[in-house]
Amino acid sequence: MAKKLISSVRGMNDILPEQTPVWRYFETVIRQVLDSYGYQEIRLPMLEATDLFNRSIGEVTDIVEKEMFSFTDRNGDNLTLRPEATAGCVRAGIQHGLFYNQIQRLWYIGQMFRHERPQQGRYRQFHQIGAEIYGIEGPDIDAEIILMTARFWRQLGLDNLELQINSLGSTEARVKYTQQLVDYFSAYHDQLDDDSQRRLRTNPLRILDSKNPQMLPLIKTAPQLLDCLDTESQEHFAKLRELLDQTGIKYRVNPCLVRGLDYYNRTVFEWVTEYLGAQGTVCAGGRYDSLVEQIGGKATPAIGFAMGIERLVLLLLQSDLPMPNNAPDAYFILVGNEQVTKQGMYLAESLRDALPNLRLVMNCGEGSFKSQFKRADKSGAKLALILAEDELANQKITLKYLREKRPQVILAQSELINYLKNLD
RNA sequence: GUGAGCGUAGCUCAGUUUGGUAGAGUCCCGGAUUGUGAUUCCGGUAGUCGUGGGUUCGAGUCCCAUCGUUCACCCCA
Incomplete structure (x- = not known):
């Protein structure tokens, strides 16, 4: 199981x-x-x-x-x-x-x-x-x-x-200073907390770094590294x-x-x-x-x-700094028969040939208009490219802006590359 | 290595006081709207309540153990 x-x-x-x-x-x-x-x-x-x-x-x-x-x-x-x-x-x-x-x-x-x-x-x-x-x-x-x-x-x-x-x-000065520090703290051994007593043996310089406020007075009067x-x-x-x-x-x-x-x-x-x-x-x-x-x-x-x-x-x-996201520029919606998928793939590949920096996500796995639009929205894409049987029959493609109020555009498929090239 | 808090749906959490059929929001899917998302409304999927023991007629809830996780100590980038 x-x-x-x-x-x-x-x-x-x-x-x-x-x-x-x-x-x-x-x-x-x-x-x-x-x-x-x-x-x-x-x-x-x-x-x-x-x-x-x-x-x-x-x-x-x-x-x-x-x-x-x-x-x-x-x-x-x-x-x-x-x-x-x-x-x-x-x-x-x-x-x-x-x-x-x-x-x-x-x-x-x-x-x-x-x-x-x-x-x-x-x-x-x-x-x-x-x-x-x-x-x-x-x-x-x-x-x-x-x-x-x-x-x-x-x-x-x-x-x-x-x-x-x-x-x-x-290195020599540091060794000398470390010895001074050990001598100093050893004199106050009983006042050191457990961690500092351990550091005295392992890494005496670390005592200076202690977060325990009770150690502060002792650290303040310790010999200074910069003086040595x-x-x-x-x-x-x-x-x-x-x-x-x-x-x-x-x-x-x-x-x-x-x-x-x-x-x-x-x-x-x-x-x-x-x-x-x-x-x-x-x-x-x-x-x-x-x-x-x-x-x-x-x-x-x-x-x-x-x-x-x-x-x-x-x-x-x-921070409040604006962070980048990897949202695509466009999401390609394909609704209809197999011919739509074939033509869509062809169009997408020619777009990628002509515009290597374009970030274009194809809708794979089919789905209704509604569900494909939901995916397009969720992807963060600025633009939806729509190819369905109407567009296929007329060699057109529909563009819809998902992030701003602008009218839909219907283009001849042959104009698509030029249109996208001139987008911001 | 030491200490404290927290483990319930993919995610965020309620329910634990006082044991009695497993909840909400979100996400996802479908519909209202048969070619249009984000808003609204309706419906649906989704959990051996971290795991294993124990108490009990009955445990998400009480007890013990264990694992995970978070933060702090320590350490360090």
Whole structure:
């Protein structure tokens, strides 16, 4: 009898036709901006050797410890569905020699996988668009990608995002600072909440990010990362700020801004919104100057960012911005004998030959005039093309405007292409 | 991984207090209108009430378990 229904895997969502127009719109806008900055697309596998992530993201991060979809394949190889794309991008660059005395501006799009408990804006399969730039040491490229992300939001019409920036300093300075922080918080160990006590062992910088208001006083008087920066990082950060100031872009220096992944150094930044509940970070990135070498390549400065498409689509849907739809331009109504269907198909194909951008839906599956008109209306088409036995006999076609008050038009079939060509 | 809320028609939900034949709107189909949608009116299709146990003469309703889902913690894009 009825079989048990198989549903999608927890946290892995179908994106239904109702939503895909917004996704396509979003992706189109982002691609245009990336193109305008001369970035090149790279397409990367979703599956990588597990070791790649162990070596790059950081052994003690939550992602590696408990959020990866890992398995052993038939050969006994340990593989992982990528939780992020930076590691794979670095791997690909090394493997194909892309970093050899070259500057690369790359971008990618695709799904990522993390085994987290799903909630608003957080899913086990989610989509990111990101960019990775290799071979540029100076703060000019830091400014470029921040300005480019700002342009994304302008092009999309989103104006409710806040830019936060910070510098983590050199890897050495960061290690030194982390030790200072551990010393400081250890002195107040009993006042720390359970989460922060755990972070003290796993990721001390994260304590600064705590949402628990009771932690605030302790965090306020903690040593500041920006005070512990090495001289070069201080200069780098100062120059970045000058570049940003000059372009008039608004930002907030957030000394508590850290990254979840271990490989970051110097510049880090985040675009944040208050409108998505707990998952307010919509785009984030930073420098990772030591990662290429760490994975086995020649030392190469690098910076990148990633944005969560689900979160940005949610923001777009929440906004008052007009969203595109994929409504056809015309719906072809066919009523009558087989000759009508044959002539209708022929006409439709010749329309598509002459007008490749015309979006024309044929009525298939027959139906009465009434039901075909209902389908035409529901499709959102501006225009109904009507071919029935009368029109067939006289080599005519009837046009009816479905969205505006205009009289019906009866044309010779031979005039149809020209008539439609001159529509808006 | 922890906590709380919610699972009743394709969709949005009422019904649970006080156990007694399964409801509404919407969608879809048909008709009023035999060549015209969107509005209006009439009719129709549609549910093992998440699943499995238990209590009871009788469970959508009470009890237990389990699964799913949403939000928050955590984590992060």
